[in-house]
Amino acid sequence: MIRKTLYHSQSGKQNQNASQHNKQSDMRIPGHRPDKNRGQTATTGAKSQDRLDALINKATALDVHKAQTLNTSRYTASRQNLRIIPMGGVEEVGENLTVFEYGDDIIVVDMGLAFPDETMPGIDYIIPDTKWLEENKRRIRGVIITHGHLDHIGAIPYILPKLGDPPIYTMPLTAGFIKKRLEEFGLLGRSRINVLSKDDVLALGNFKVRFFGLNHNIPDSIGLSIVTPVGQVIYATDWKFDHTPADGKPSEFQKIAKFASEGVTLLMSDSTNAEKPGYCMSERDLGLTIDRTFSDIKGRIIFATFSTNISRVQQVFNAAAKYNRKVIVTGRSLVNNIEIALSLGYLKIQPKIIIKSEQAKKYPDNQIVVLTTGSQGEDAAGLARIARGDHKTIKLKTGDTAIVSASPIPGNERAIAAVLSNLTRLGAHVIYNKILDIHTSGHAHQEELKLMIALTRPKFFMPIHGEHHMIVRHAELGESMSIPKENIFSLDNGQILEISSAGTAKATEDSKIASGYVFIDGLGIGDVGEVVIRDRQVMAQDGMFVVIMTLDRRNGKLVNQPDIISRGFIYMKGNDDLIREVKHEVRKLVESKGKEKLEPNWAYLRNVVRDEIGEYLYQKTERRPMILPVVIEV
Numbered sequence: 090m091i092r093k094t095l096y097h098s099q100s101g102k103q104n105q106n107a108s109q110h111n112k113q114s115d116m117r118i119p120g121h122r123p124d125k126n127r128g129q130t131a132t133t134g135a136k137s138q139d140r141l142d143a144l145i146n147k148a149t150a151l152d153v154h155k156a157q158t159l160n161t162s163r164y165t166a167s168r169q170n171l172r173i174i175p176m177g178g179v180e181e182v183g184e185n186l187t188v189f190e191y192g193d194d195i196i197v198v199d200m201g202l203a204f205p206d207e208t209m210p211g212i213d214y215i216i217p218d219t220k221w222l223e224e225n226k227r228r229i230r231g232v233i234i235t236h237g238h239l240d241h242i243g244a245i246p247y248i249l250p251k252l253g254d255p256p257i258y259t260m261p262l263t264a265g266f267i268k269k270r271l272e273e274f275g276l277l278g279r280s281r282i283n284v285l286s287k288d289d290v291l292a293l294g295n296f297k298v299r300f301f302g303l304n305h306n307i308p309d310s311i312g313l314s315i316v317t318p319v320g321q322v323i324y325a326t327d328w329k330f331d332h333t334p335a336d337g338k339p340s341e342f343q344k345i346a347k348f349a350s351e352g353v354t355l356l357m358s359d360s361t362n363a364e365k366p367g368y369c370m371s372e373r374d375l376g377l378t379i380d381r382t383f384s385d386i387k388g389r390i391i392f393a394t395f396s397t398n399i400s401r402v403q404q405v406f407n408a409a410a411k412y413n414r415k416v417i418v419t420g421r422s423l424v425n426n427i428e429i430a431l432s433l434g435y436l437k438i439q440p441k442i443i444i445k446s447e448q449a450k451k452y453p454d455n456q457i458v459v460l461t462t463g464s465q466g467e468d469a470a471g472l473a474r475i476a477r478g479d480h481k482t483i484k485l486k487t488g489d490t491a492i493v494s495a496s497p498i499p500g501n502e503r504a505i506a507a508v509l510s511n512l513t514r515l516g517a518h519v520i521y522n523k524i525l526d527i528h529t530s531g532h533a534h535q536e537e538l539k540l541m542i543a544l545t546r547p548k549f550f551m552p553i554h555g556e557h558h559m560i561v562r563h564a565e566l567g568e569s570m571s572i573p574k575e576n577i578f579s580l581d582n583g584q585i586l587e588i589s590s591a592g593t594a595k596a597t598e599d600s601k602i603a604s605g606y607v608f609i610d611g612l613g614i615g616d617v618g619e620v621v622i623r624d625r626q627v628m629a630q631d632g633m634f635v636v637i638m639t640l641d642r643r644n645g646k647l648v649n650q651p652d653i654i655s656r657g658f659i660y661m662k663g664n665d666d667l668i669r670e671v672k673h674e675v676r677k678l679v680e681s682k683g684k685e686k687l688e689p690n691w692a693y694l695r696n697v698v699r700d701e702i703g704e705y706l707y708q709k710t711e712r713r714p715m716i717l718p719v720v721i722e723v
């Protein structure tokens with residue numbers, strides 16, 4: 090699902106940063122476009138949340154007054170065009186957030202997060218930069234959420250409060266997941282969550298929004314027909330066409346056809362699997378595979394999947410019931426989601442089929458299924474714990490079979506491989522995607538994508554949801570279906586598709602719209618910027634090297650020998666010579682430069698030491714550790 094390229098800017102502000110690495114130009118990551126300043130801009134920390142809330146409330150109150158005296162003549166021509174801005178989700182799989190703007194009205198579709206890759210040490214999540222939305226929050230008429238996956242709802246608790254808690258509109262299961270998430274963040278009750286049915290029509294300012302059911306690997310996934318003054322937009326979020334889905338509800342083809350008969354100005358559609366030929370496997374075929382697998386296994390079954398994949402969970406319960414197995418559910422998110430799905434009727438299970446792990450002793454191994462998370466090799470999830478032997482209640486033993494039902498998200502392959510190896514070391518038999526087709530994707534393959542284009546016959550086409558190469562492949566499919574090339578728009582995050590009432594469309598940019606990433610590290614939102622990430626990358630690669638100089642404040646002379654601390658760079662004990670030479674170099678530098686400029690913070694001296702010692706170490710070792718010069722005045 091998630092790959093991320095970290096963009097880095099060369100702005101002067103960052104160069105002033107004290108912890109700036111002395112060779113930042115070496116830190117470019119291949120494959121990114123250096124032309125845009127991608128710096129993240131939000132600076133809100135969780136600790137300042139209360140202050141932020143107060144500010145938001147004040148700002149909202151002010152905005153009300155402004156709204157009453159608003160002069161419509163200040164609308165520029167562009168306000169009479171429909172502007173569609175993907176703030177995230179078109180350069181990556183994840184952090185989906187799309188803005189629709191016409192006149193004074195804005196609606197937002199989805200608010201997702203993305204997971205970091207190995208170039209972002211210590212980062213938990215990434216969310217889109219919503220500064221522009223925050224500045225225009227008074228105009229937001231509503232937030233529509235298409236389904237309950239984290240790449241569509243995950244950023245809600247981080248972003249919604251900054252937008253003045255606008256109302257959310259969505260389907261029942263998605264609403265259940267959102268409420269649970271808001272509750273975990275202590276934000277429940279601030280935004281109105283409007284639960285709709287698929288046949289409702291929503292009027293939000295200049296927009297009229299209608300819904301159609303789409304298949305995905307979570308129930309209640311909806312596509313949108315957004316009727317605007319310049320025509321109809323069909324928004325097909327994550328979807329596939331499945332005639333025999335696990336919940337028995339196929340996509341609403343007749344509704345798509347009916348909306349299409351009114352004319353479609355623009356189709357926006359999921360590109361995740363645009364490189365895969367043919368059709369996506371039906372959930373029913375997968376159900377048969379799970380059934381067959383269960384019938385063959387004699388011992389315990391450990392089944393790992395995504396906690397939001399309610400369709401898969403349903404199939405596991407079906408097979409468990411058929412083969413007379415009880416189910417132990419482990420993992421907080423899985424327990425939560427099953428509870429929500431059960432209470433809303435999206436999951437049908439036999440009474441008493443779920444048991445607590447303490448009750449397992451009462452049953453023979455061939456009557457037990459352990460349902461858990463961690464199919465991506467996540468360290469803290471149930472499967473990895475079981476595989477390491479440190480799960481609280483589940484101890485693996487010979488005769489167990491672990492089934493991992495998910496395709497690896499790019500970047501997670503090694504973590505998954507490690508978990509699989511650990512499982513086999515502990516004596517388990519392992520079944521995963523490569524051995525058996527145990528997972529089917531929730532995203533349309535090429536033939537389904539073509540069918541969507543054929544059904545909607547759009548004038549303009551904008552592939553969404555995917556890395557750039559997926560989006561381009563989807564654009565090519567559109568071309569092969571005779572949509573003129575100039576009517577197809579493959580945008581980057583933050584770019585704008587502008588459609589006029591005269592029926593013309595063009596891709597534009599607006600310097601006011603930032604499109605960077607906001608990094609979330611623990612409880613902090615956006616308090617970790619690219620500089621911090623780059624520091625972490627440097628330290629992870631070549632370690633750090635601290636030079637401590639104790640100086641006499643009157644004459645800038647060294648009071649005693651410089652001190653050196655090295656972490657993750659070289660082992661000090663075996664490198665006495667190098668350390669001695671470095672100390673000698675530092676002495677020389679202080680003697681020649683220290684007196685030059687006596688200044689309170691010794692910034693000049695520290696810069697010289699950082700540059701010179703960095704260069705010296707590179708010559709000796711061909712490594713570039715982060716150099717931290719520290720001056721102590723006495």
Ligand SMILES: [Zn+2]
Nearest residue numbers: 236238305327
């Ligand atoms: Zn999804």
Ligand SMILES: [Zn+2]
Nearest residue numbers: 238240241327
């Ligand atoms: Zn998605």
